[in-house]
Amino acid sequence: MSEKTLAREGIMELVLYIPGESGDENMVKLSSNENALGCSPMAQEAMGKAVSSVNEYPNPTSIEIRKELAKLHGLDAAQIVVSNGCDHILSMVAQAFLDEGEEVVAASPTFAAYATNTLILGGKMVKVPLKEHTHDLEAMAAAITEKTRLVYICNPNNPTGTIVTQQQADAFMEKVPQDCIVVFDEAYFEFSEDSDCASGMKYLREGRNVLVTKTFSKLYGLAGERIGYAMGPVELVNILQRVALPFPVGRVAQAGALAALKDRVFVENTLKSNAEARAFFYESFDKMGITYCPAHGNFIFADLGYPAPEVFERLKQKGYIVRPGHGWGYDTWQRITFGTKEQNEGLMEAIKSVLEEF
Amino acid sequence: MSEKTLAREGIMELVLYIPGESGDENMVKLSSNENALGCSPMAQEAMGKAVSSVNEYPNPTSIEIRKELAKLHGLDAAQIVVSNGCDHILSMVAQAFLDEGEEVVAASPTFAAYATNTLILGGKMVKVPLKEHTHDLEAMAAAITEKTRLVYICNPNNPTGTIVTQQQADAFMEKVPQDCIVVFDEAYFEFSEDSDCASGMKYLREGRNVLVTKTFSKLYGLAGERIGYAMGPVELVNILQRVALPFPVGRVAQAGALAALKDRVFVENTLKSNAEARAFFYESFDKMGITYCPAHGNFIFADLGYPAPEVFERLKQKGYIVRPGHGWGYDTWQRITFGTKEQNEGLMEAIKSVLEEF
Numbered sequence: 001m002s003e004k005t006l007a008r009e010g011i012m013e014l015v016l017y018i019p020g021e022s023g024d025e026n027m028v029k030l031s032s033n034e035n036a037l038g039c040s041p042m043a044q045e046a047m048g049k050a051v052s053s054v055n056e057y058p059n060p061t062s063i064e065i066r067k068e069l070a071k072l073h074g075l076d077a078a079q080i081v082v083s084n085g086c087d088h089i090l091s092m093v094a095q096a097f098l099d100e101g102e103e104v105v106a107a108s109p110t111f112a113a114y115a116t117n118t119l120i121l122g123g124k125m126v127k128v129p130l131k132e133h134t135h136d137l138e139a140m141a142a143a144i145t146e147k148t149r150l151v152y153i154c155n156p157n158n159p160t161g162t163i164v165t166q167q168q169a170d171a172f173m174e175k176v177p178q179d180c181i182v183v184f185d186e187a188y189f190e191f192s193e194d195s196d197c198a199s200g201m202k203y204l205r206e207g208r209n210v211l212v213t214k215t216f217s218k219l220y221g222l223a224g225e226r227i228g229y230a231m232g233p234v235e236l237v238n239i240l241q242r243v244a245l246p247f248p249v250g251r252v253a254q255a256g257a258l259a260a261l262k263d264r265v266f267v268e269n270t271l272k273s274n275a276e277a278r279a280f281f282y283e284s285f286d287k288m289g290i291t292y293c294p295a296h297g298n299f300i301f302a303d304l305g306y307p308a309p310e311v312f313e314r315l316k317q318k319g320y321i322v323r324p325g326h327g328w329g330y331d332t333w334q335r336i337t338f339g340t341k342e343q344n345e346g347l348m349e350a351i352k353s354v355l356e357e358f
Numbered sequence: 359m360s361e362k363t364l365a366r367e368g369i370m371e372l373v374l375y376i377p378g379e380s381g382d383e384n385m386v387k388l389s390s391n392e393n394a395l396g397c398s399p400m401a402q403e404a405m406g407k408a409v410s411s412v413n414e415y416p417n418p419t420s421i422e423i424r425k426e427l428a429k430l431h432g433l434d435a436a437q438i439v440v441s442n443g444c445d446h447i448l449s450m451v452a453q454a455f456l457d458e459g460e461e462v463v464a465a466s467p468t469f470a471a472y473a474t475n476t477l478i479l480g481g482k483m484v485k486v487p488l489k490e491h492t493h494d495l496e497a498m499a500a501a502i503t504e505k506t507r508l509v510y511i512c513n514p515n516n517p518t519g520t521i522v523t524q525q526q527a528d529a530f531m532e533k534v535p536q537d538c539i540v541v542f543d544e545a546y547f548e549f550s551e552d553s554d555c556a557s558g559m560k561y562l563r564e565g566r567n568v569l570v571t572k573t574f575s576k577l578y579g580l581a582g583e584r585i586g587y588a589m590g591p592v593e594l595v596n597i598l599q600r601v602a603l604p605f606p607v608g609r610v611a612q613a614g615a616l617a618a619l620k621d622r623v624f625v626e627n628t629l630k631s632n633a634e635a636r637a638f639f640y641e642s643f644d645k646m647g648i649t650y651c652p653a654h655g656n657f658i659f660a661d662l663g664y665p666a667p668e669v670f671e672r673l674k675q676k677g678y679i680v681r682p683g684h685g686w687g688y689d690t691w692q693r694i695t696f697g698t699k700e701q702n703e704g705l706m707e708a709i710k711s712v713l714e715e716f
Binding site (some may be wrong): 003006007008009011012014016017019020022029032034037038039043044047048050051052053054055056057058060084085087088095096097098099100113120121124179180181209216221222223224225226235236239241242243245246247248249250251252254256319 | 364367380395396397406413416456478479480487502537597601603609615
């Protein structure tokens with residue numbers, strides 16, 4: 001019996017996700033947009049304690065986290081669903097809303113999970129190329145048809161780090177039919193210092209059919225524990241709950257996320273460190289005449305001018321792992337996660353040295 | 359816009375999963391088949407250490423666990439996929455193999471997730487009633503049609519605790535067409551002391567299209583950390599990998615599961631405690647003239663003779679939470695998780711007292 005026959009229709013055409021390389025312990029890993037400062041010591045302590053009760057099932061809906069998030073975002077806990085990373089939230093969105101043959105509009109390149117989950121559910125992915133490395137909201141609005149069920153806006157965008165403004169999003173939302181759900185993926189939102197950075201929260205408060213997704217992986221430094229969440233109108237969240245796993249988030253992860261939400265000092269330190277890293281990369285790249293996108297996330301997307309796989313390999317030989325851009329169609333670009341001051345300076349020396357070798 | 363219109367077809371008809379009640383800390387919770395002994399101290403120690411690196415993404419495929427499981431089961435790591443609990447493994451199975459309109463055969467009652475995931479993917483659930491509280495494999499074989507893509511055998515069965523023998527499974531497998539995948543859910547397999555308890559591993563070794571699922575929640579006491587796995591022919595596992603999450607299992611969970619696999623002392627203690635509990639319940643119920651199913655798992659399913667919701671409530675008032683059977687169509691039965699010696703004895707006193715009150 002061939003794989004083709006047994007697999008669900010379309011499954012074998014899926015392109016498998018390839019995570020950023022990890023290298024060994026001696027490498028500086030700046031490829032996966034992890035938090036350079038680690039995570040909150042309060043979160044670590046809470047997780048350490050939670051380890052003693054792992055034989056018991058976790059709270060099914062992460063109720064304590066949802067209550068705390070409700071306070072943070074000025075929502076009701078019933079408007080929030082928490083799951084095993086935004087990866088699983090995005091899987092749930094497709095399972096909950098996407099019928100076979102329906103269309104999903106997203107930018108290209110953007111976060112790969114939108115397309116993966118669309119294709120798994122038998123939907124059709126409509127990819128709208130970025131314009132000047134940024135979501136082309138006019139073209140995306142024009143791509144919406146009667147069959148469009150979901151639109152994804154990754155803001156700031158991964159991998160480019162660019163943003164759409166609230167004004168641009170306003171104009172876009174005016175064109176979106178009410179039966180089309182717009183998902184604002186705001187995994188990196190808090191890193192942007194631009195007060196104009198669009199948030200889906202505005203449309204959520206207006207009662208529109210939007211979902212806003214956020215993660216504990218970046219700002220809170222809990223990538224290793226897999227916790228993400230979606231916020232939306234109660235009606236949409238209720239539908240999402242129907243495809244939820246009975247116990248999506250483990251006890252240790254829940255304890256860590258809850259404590260992390262209460263540690264505003266760690267969050268402030270993260271944002272400060274990120275802003276310093278951004279300034280450092282801007283200044284260094286400016287001096288070197290290197291083109292880069294405005295870096296609204298915790299990473300910078302830059303054109304180092306030579307073939308991405310080769311630059312990647314040479315940086316790796318010097319102990320630094322970044323994310324080469326060719327898989328996204330950016331053949332000479334690299335996505336670089338902001339590290340600590342020391343890591344950033346070390347990487348910059350490595351980049352200078354590698355570029356001189358060409 | 360109504361929920362009906364926005365939700366994917368069939369989603370609003372789903373019955374939401376209701377976990378066993380937890381009660382507060384003062385209650386003895388024997389409702390969710392958790393491990394009465396906790397978990398391995400080695401696993402706890404490993405999890406405590408893993409907390410320090412949670413800002414980094416976990417290994418995408420739980421490679422170390424898969425290598426260890428491969429040794430344990432005499433397989434290749436490429437034959438194993440690990441995810442966020444068997445709940446997510448079962449979601450993946452439906453996503454990977456089940457086309458809309460295709461049929462899935464399972465017993466009734468059995469573990470609820472088979473039906474949930476079938477309905478989410480638009481499949482049709484064919485439920486075959488248990489016969490003498492046990493899978494009716496002849497009727498299940500007869501229920502297979504050209505449209506049947508998956509058959510689930512929960513062995514031992516949840517909630518009844520009964521098993522099918524290898525001989526019965528042999529006869530069943532002879533009737534199953536090769537393009538129909540049989541999933542043996544062996545979450546409770548190791549608790550059975552019956553050497554005749556059927557395992558899907560036999561058919562896996564014979565090259566049949568079977569999947570065998572197992573969990574770290576029960577035997578290893580890691581229900582709070584959500585780790586389950588499926589084993590199968592490489593071709594089937596490769597298809598499952600296509601619908602896998604990029605990072606399904608967190609760092610702490612991976613560390614705990616890996617250490618748990620190496621602590622055979624804890625496993626032996628668990629099995630010993632379980633066998634003692636089983637003997638105690640058998641003896642006590644025999645004396646009381648209470649009917650029960652052979653208890654091959656870490657729980658016993660018993661007919662306490664009075665309406666399940668009321669018996670449940672009265673036991674709760676005495677500090678014991680069990681799982682009432684009426685939701686499964688067993689109106690006077692309760693599913694009772696084996697606790698510690700002290701918990702079991704206390705519960706038995708409570709049961710005696712409650713039954714006397716009727």
